[in-house]
Amino acid sequence: MSKTGIVYHEDMMKHECEWDTTHPECPGRFQSCLDLLKESNTLKKCHVLPSREATNEEILKVHSQSHLQLLENTQDGVDNLEEFSSHYDSVYFNAHTSRAAKLAAGCSVTLVEAVIQEKIKNGIALVRPPGHHATHNEFGGYSFLNNIAIAAKVALESYGLTRILIVDWDIHHGQGTQRAFYEDPRVVYFSIHRYENAKFWPHLRESNYDYIGKGEGTGFNINIPLNSVGCGDMDYIHIFEEILEPIAKQYIPELIIVSAGFDSALGDPKGQMQVTPQCFALLCQKLMKISENKLALILEGGYCIKALSHCVLASINTLLNFPLPPLPEQKQNVSQTLKDVSKRIKVLLKDNWKFDVSPLKSPTEIEEIELNVAKHCQDGPPFPTRDDYWPPVSETTMKMLEEVTEKLRQYYKLCNSYTNE
Ligand SMILES: [Zn+2]
Numbered sequence: 001m002s003k004t005g006i007v008y009h010e011d012m013m014k015h016e017c018e019w020d021t022t023h024p025e026c027p028g029r030f031q032s033c034l035d036l037l038k039e040s041n042t043l044k045k046c047h048v049l050p051s052r053e054a055t056n057e058e059i060l061k062v063h064s065q066s067h068l069q070l071l072e073n074t075q076d077g078v079d080n081l082e083e084f085s086s087h088y089d090s091v092y093f094n095a096h097t098s099r100a101a102k103l104a105a106g107c108s109v110t111l112v113e114a115v116i117q118e119k120i121k122n123g124i125a126l127v128r129p130p131g132h133h134a135t136h137n138e139f140g141g142y143s144f145l146n147n148i149a150i151a152a153k154v155a156l157e158s159y160g161l162t163r164i165l166i167v168d169w170d171i172h173h174g175q176g177t178q179r180a181f182y183e184d185p186r187v188v189y190f191s192i193h194r195y196e197n198a199k200f201w202p203h204l205r206e207s208n209y210d211y212i213g214k215g216e217g218t219g220f221n222i223n224i225p226l227n228s229v230g231c232g233d234m235d236y237i238h239i240f241e242e243i244l245e246p247i248a249k250q251y252i253p254e255l256i257i258v259s260a261g262f263d264s265a266l267g268d269p270k271g272q273m274q275v276t277p278q279c280f281a282l283l284c285q286k287l288m289k290i291s292e293n294k295l296a297l298i299l300e301g302g303y304c305i306k307a308l309s310h311c312v313l314a315s316i317n318t319l320l321n322f323p324l325p326p327l328p329e330q331k332q333n334v335s336q337t338l339k340d341v342s343k344r345i346k347v348l349l350k351d352n353w354k355f356d357v358s359p360l361k362s363p364t365e366i367e368e369i370e371l372n373v374a375k376h377c378q379d380g381p382p383f384p385t386r387d388d389y390w391p392p393v394s395e396t397t398m399k400m401l402e403e404v405t406e407k408l409r410q411y412y413k414l415c416n417s418y419t420n421e
Contacts, residue, residue: 004319005114005123006043007107008034009051012128015100017092019082020386024270024303025142030128033299036309037316040412045320049114049123054105054150061153062146062180064137071098071144086382088139090201101129101144108147108298109154112257115296116159122288122295122319124260126312130300132174132259133202141172141202148259148298149180152187155255162186165253167244167287168193169236169280170261170300171271172200173207173223177259183217188251192239192264194271195225197369203376208369209345212352219352222247222345227337232266232274233282233327238334240286242342247353248290256291260315261300265307267401269393276404277307277314278325284318295319304393310405317412325411328404 013030017023037043059068074093078084081093104127111125131148133141148166155161166181168174168191181187194200195207205211213221224239248256262280263271287295297315302308314325346355 003121004046004316005049005111005120006046006126006316007049007051007111007123008126009103009107011096012100012103014094014096015129016094018094020092022390023092024390025129025301028305029302029308030126032305032309033126033312036313040313040409041416042313042316042320046123046316047120049110049120051103052106052110053099053102054109054145058109058150058154059102059105059145061157062136062149063134067137071101071139074098082385085385088381089379089383090141091139091144092385097129097144103127104129104131105145105147105150108151111296111298112151112155112255113159115255115294116155116161121293124297124312124316124319125299127299130170130261131298132168132170132177132261132300133172135176135179140176142301143176146176146180148174148257149177151296151298152181152257156186161254163251163253164188165248165251165256165291166190166259167256168259168261168300169264169283170259171264171268171273172261172301173202173204174259174300175202175204175206178206178211178221178223181217182213182221183215185216185220188220188222188247188253190222190224190244190247191259192224192236193226194229194264194273196227196229198372198376203373205369205373209341210348212348219349222349224345225341226273227341228335229272230274231335231338232330233276233279234330234332234334235338236264236275236279236283238338239342240283243345243355245286245290246355247349250353253291254294256287256295258287258295258297259300260297262302262308262311265302265304265311266404267304267307267393267397268302269391270301270303272391274330274397276328276330277310277408278327278404280311281314281318281324282327284315285324288318304401306405307401310408313412314408317415322412322415325408328407
C-alpha cells in the first residue's frame with residue numbers, strides 16, 4: 001500500500017457561482033488537478049482514502065450552531081441566493097454549497113486521522129471550497145467551514161495531540177485559523193501572506209507580524225506579511241530557513257498540517273507572486289524532514305489553473321518521495337523589506353524561540369497600516385457578488401509559467417521512466 005494518501009469527492013464540483021460563470025473559485029480548479037494527477041499516473045501511486053462529510057460534532061468544534069444552520073438553510077431555504085451572498089464578504093452559495101463544504105471539512109478530518117493513526121505517512125486532501133477564512137460565526141473569502149481548523153481540533157481533542165504546526169502558504173492570511181488557535185499553545189499557526197500594509201484582502205490589522213498570540217498562546221502565532229508583490233522561490237526559502245525551521249526544530253511538532261493554497265504561485269492573478277511548483281516541492285520536503293514525514297496538505301486557494309494543478313502535482317510527487325526537481329533560475333536576492341520583517345519577527349519572538357538575531361530597526365510603517373485598515377474597514381454589506389477582482393497576468397509571466405511547467409513535466413516523465421523499469 002502506498003504511504004501517501006489522497007482524499008476527494010467529485011460532488012465538491014457541484015458548488016459553483018450560478019450568476020457569474022467567470023468566478024475564480026470554480027469547479028475547474030478541482031477538475032484540472034484531478035485530470036493532471038490521472039494523466040501523469042500519479043493518482044494510481046496514492047492510497048485513496050474514503051471521503052465523507054464532516055459530522056455536526058466536528059463542525060461545532062470550530063463554528064457556532066447558528067453558523068451551521070445558516071449554511072444548511074441554503075440547500076433549499078433561501079429564495080434569492082445572490083442577495084443572501086451579498087451579506088458576506090466574497091462568498092457565493094448554490095444549493096450544493098452546504099454538502100460541498102461539509103465534504104471538504106470531512107475529507108480534511110479523514111486525512112489528518114489517517115496520518116495520526118499511521119494508516120498513511122502523509123497525504124493531501126483535494127478539497128474545495130477553501131476554508132481558512134471561515135471564522136466561528138462568519139463566512140468569507142470563498143470559505144464556509146474552516147477545514148484545517150476543524151481537522152486540527154479533532155487531532156487535539158480526539159487524539160490528544162499537544163503540538164501541531166499549521167503552515168499556511170496560501171497568499172491570503174487565514175484569519176479564521178488564526179482566531180481559532182490564538183490563545184492555544186498546542187498549535188503554532190505560521191502564515192506567509194501578501195499584506196502590502198493592509199492594502200490586500202482581508203485588510204486586517206491582525207494579519208501583521210506583531211500579532212503573535214495571546215495568553216498561553218503568546219509566541220505561537222507567527223505572521224509573515226509580504227509588503228510587495230513579485231516574491232519568488234528565494235523569498236519563500238528565506239522565510240523557511242530563517243524563521244520557520246528554527247521554530248519547528250524547537251517546537252518538535254507531532255504533526256504538520258498545511259493550508260496549501262497555491263495562489264502564491266507564479267501566474268496566479270490574485271497573488272501576483274512568483275513561487276514555482278519546483279519550489280513547493282522543496283518546501284514540502286523541508287516539512288517532511290521536520291515532522292518525520294507526518295504531513296497533511298489541505299488545499300486552499302489557487303486561481304491560475306495551470307499553476308495550481310502543477311503545484312499540486314509537484315507537492316504530491318514529493319510526498320511520494322520522488323527526487324526534487326531542480327529550481328528554475330530566478331532572481332537570487334531576497335528583498336530588503338522581507339529581511340527587515342524577518343528581523344522584527346525574531347526580536348518580537350525572542351522570549352519564545354531562539355534565533356540568531358540581528359540588530360532591530362524600529363517599525364516605521366504602523367501608521368500607514370492603521371490608515372489602510374481604517375479605509376478598507378468602511379466596506380460593509382452589501383458586498384459585491386459579481387466581477388471578482390481579476391487583474392490580467394502579463395504575457396511574460398504566462399510564458400515563464402509555460403516554461404516552468406513544461407520542465408516539470410519532462411522531469412517527472414523521466415523519473416517515471418526510471419521507476420517503471
Ligand atoms: Zn488565497
